[in-house]
Amino acid sequence: MDVKKILFVDDEQFVLDGLSRLLREYRHRWELRLALNGKEALGIVNNETIDMIISDVRMPEMNGLDLLERLQADEKTKNIPVVILTGDQERSLKRQALDLGAVDLLNKPINKEDLVSRIDNVLKLKEYQDIIIEKKRALEEQLVISQKMELVGVMAAGAVHDLSNLIAVIIGYSNLFIEGSSLDKEEALSMERIRRAGEKASDVVGHILKFSRLDDKLSTVNIGDLVDEMLSILEVTVPKAVKIHWKKPRENIYLGGSAIKYQQVVMNLFVNALQAMEPLGKGKLNVSLQKLPQEGAEGAEGRGRPLLRIEVEDTGTGMDNETMDKIFNPLFTTKEPGKGTGLGLFVVKYIIDQYGGNIEVLSELGKGSIFRVYFPLEEGV
Numbered sequence: 001m002d003v004k005k006i007l008f009v010d011d012e013q014f015v016l017d018g019l020s021r022l023l024r025e026y027r028h029r030w031e032l033r034l035a036l037n038g039k040e041a042l043g044i045v046n047n048e049t050i051d052m053i054i055s056d057v058r059m060p061e062m063n064g065l066d067l068l069e070r071l072q073a074d075e076k077t078k079n080i081p082v083v084i085l086t087g088d089q090e091r092s093l094k095r096q097a098l099d100l101g102a103v104d105l106l107n108k109p110i111n112k113e114d115l116v117s118r119i120d121n122v123l124k125l126k127e128y129q130d131i132i133i134e135k136k137r138a139l140e141e142q143l144v145i146s147q148k149m150e151l152v153g154v155m156a157a158g159a160v161h162d163l164s165n166l167i168a169v170i171i172g173y174s175n176l177f178i179e180g181s182s183l184d185k186e187e188a189l190s191m192e193r194i195r196r197a198g199e200k201a202s203d204v205v206g207h208i209l210k211f212s213r214l215d216d217k218l219s220t221v222n223i224g225d226l227v228d229e230m231l232s233i234l235e236v237t238v239p240k241a242v243k244i245h246w247k248k249p250r251e252n253i254y255l256g257g258s259a260i261k262y263q264q265v266v267m268n269l270f271v272n273a274l275q276a277m278e279p280l281g282k283g284k285l286n287v288s289l290q291k292l293p294q295e296g297a298e299g300a301e302g303r304g305r306p307l308l309r310i311e312v313e314d315t316g317t318g319m320d321n322e323t324m325d326k327i328f329n330p331l332f333t334t335k336e337p338g339k340g341t342g343l344g345l346f347v348v349k350y351i352i353d354q355y356g357g358n359i360e361v362l363s364e365l366g367k368g369s370i371f372r373v374y375f376p377l378e379e380g381v
């Protein structure tokens with residue numbers, strides 16, 4: 001087990017000495033750092049990796065609550081758990097400390113058993129939290145990568161399509177010359193070579209086109225299970241004040257196609273909705289599936305066929321009309337640099353088009369947004 005670093009902050013040297021003495025027998029597990037006020041504590045936190053902080057409130061220079069506030073405001077330090085020491089009676093202080101993000105409180109005078117079990121708990125929680133943060137980061141990275149791959153695929157498919165038209169021109173014209181017999185022997189041979197190279201290129205292009213369409217008719221996807229899975233991945237990182245409402249339909253609903261593509265569609269919509277609620281720190285995400293016996297959206301392809309509607313509703317920031325007009329454009333994003341690639345909804349739209357579906361967006365600035373996606377259901381499934 002690696003040694004964890006714990007920082008104690010108190011303006012009384014004798015309190016710090018006492019704490020050090022109390023925890024001496026744990027020094028193989030916990031290394032202590034000591035600071036006499038918030039300012040000193042910040043200095044230490046900026047220079048080394050601290051796993052947890054236990055801080056007094058009343059101190060000169062910078063008090064415990066100010067220290068908490070400063071730590072919370074900095075991306076680098078906001079995940080360090082802080083336990084605040086208070087007197088037994090200081091109710092309003094306790095409340096304030098918790099509101100500012102303290103993970104726990106400890107009463108003064110400190111008793112050893114309390115202190116040790118509190119440290120144990122906090123460090124264990126911190127470990128879980130770190131794992132979750134890492135998982136989320138990896139997931140987001142994966143999403144960006146698969147989105148970029150998708151874009152490369154879209155562009156390649158477009159390029160290959162153009163190429164096949166150009167090759168047809170080459171073959172067509174060389175045929176014209178060869179059949180026209182206006183060429184001498186030497187020229188006819190060269191022309192024949194051009195035609196054969198063209199035909200070979202056409203074969204290669206045909207293979208690529210076939211390959212890029214391969215995964216389209218892969219399998220049937222249980223869309224309820226898929227939503228379940230995506231939400232459970234996201235759920236762990238969603239703040240408590242954001243509520244997710246999702247009632248999985250009792251009957252299984254199947255869509256034809258590639259599971260990865262459906263995952264991309266719902267994942268992008270969920271992530272966007274959660275990101276739209278991030279600045280508010282709270283809200284509601286409603287997710288529902290509904291089978292519609294006939295086409296439900298204006299202009300959906302496959303008219304007359306039964307459809308599945310996936311609805312994703314959030315109470316986030318919403319969008320103005322100007323933003324709404326652009327959300328499906330590749331690389332359009334309103335997020336700060338490094339945060340969004342602006343490929344999410346572009347890819348969503350591309351996949352929906354590919355599967356003969358449709359998407360509708362309703363949004364109001366300051367209220368939230370509703371994204372409705374329609375996919376054709378196989379008859380009798």
Ligand SMILES: Nc1ncnc2c1ncn2[C@@H]1O[C@H](COP(=O)(O)OP(=O)(O)OP(=O)(O)O)[C@@H](O)[C@H]1O
Binds near residue numbers: 273314334343344
């Ligand atoms: N649920 C939503 N609420 C408010 N705005 C949204 C919502 N979904 C999308 N948007 C707006 O649409 C823009 C484009 O979304 P898109 O998913 O394509 O890219 P992104 O989320 O910015 O970046 P990326 O998805 O690549 O991380 C967003 O930047 C945002 O302004």
Ligand SMILES: [Mg+2]
Binds near residue numbers: 268271272340344345
């Ligand atoms: Mg997005």
